[in-house]
Structure formats: C-alpha cells, structure tokens
Amino acid sequence: xxxxxxxxxxxxxxxxxxxxxxxxxxxxxxxxxxxxxxxxxxxxxxxxxxxxxxxxxxxxxxxxxxxxxxxxxxxxxxxxxxxxxxxxxxxxxxxxxxxxxxxxxxxxxxxxxxxx
Numbered sequence: 066x067x068x069x070x071x072x073x074x075x076x077x078x079x080x081x082x083x084x085x086x087x088x089x090x091x092x093x094x095x096x097x098x099x100x101x102x103x104x105x106x107x108x109x110x111x112x113x114x115x116x117x118x119x120x121x122x123x124x125x126x127x128x129x130x131x132x133x134x135x136x137x138x139x140x141x142x143x144x145x146x147x148x149x150x151x152x153x154x155x156x157x158x159x160x161x162x163x164x165x166x167x168x169x170x171x172x173x174x175x176x177x178x179x180x181x
Contacts, residue, residue, distance in 0.1 A: 074115045074131055077122040078172050084117050086148040087170055091141065092133055108133075124173035126153075132177040141178050142166040150176070 078084035094106035102119040154167040
C-alpha cells in the first residue's frame with residue numbers, strides 16, 4: 066500500500082490562453098483535452114498530467130513548486146520570461162549537480178527548470 070505514481074498536478078490560472086503560452090508553447094506540454102475552464106496537458110515521457118484550471122489563483126513562494134526537467138535551462142528560462150514568467154533565480158549550477166532556474170508563471174506559481 067502507498068503511492069505508486071504521480072497522476073496529476075492542478076494549477077489554477079486567471080487566463081487559460083495566457084497560461085498556455087508558457088505551459089504548452091514554451092515547456093512543450095501536450096494539450097490532450099479541454100473541458101470548459103479546464104485544459105489537460107500531458108507531461109512528455111511520464112504518465113503525469115497537468116491540469117490548467119481557470120479560476121482565481123492563490124499562489125506564493127512558500128507553496129508548491131513544480132520542477133520541469135528541460136534540455137537547456139538558460140534558453141527555456143529566457144523563452145518563459147518572454148511568455149510572461151518572471152525570473153526569481155536566474156539559471157545557475159547548483160551544488161547538488163543540477164543547473165536550475167526558478168521563476169513564477171503569470172499567476173505567481175513557482176516553477177523550477179532543471180537540467181542534470
């Protein structure tokens with residue numbers, strides 16, 4: 066008994082179209098369905114889905130942060146910033162062996178971009 070996988074992450078967003086600029090267009094998540102104010106995206110290479118739910122978001126730096134593994138942290142962070150994300154910590158090599166950038170999406174949710 067116990068957790069056997071991560072099924073879904075739900076992110077509340079104020080504007081679906083604006084959120085898709087980052088999650089679909091920059092991060093490359095694949096839209097698989099839309100149900101009214103909810104868009105389902107698949108995370109490539111996993112069985113995990115991310116739901117963007119258009120509703121009033123509540124966010125903050127001490128909340129949940131999602132980390133996405135990317136090919137190029139620097140290029141992805143720059144593209145994310147152009148799509149409306151704000152850079153909190155620019156790309157930097159970390160002592161645990163990852164290159165990481167920390168940003169917030171347009172709704173203030175913390176997102177980490179990592180490469181190993």
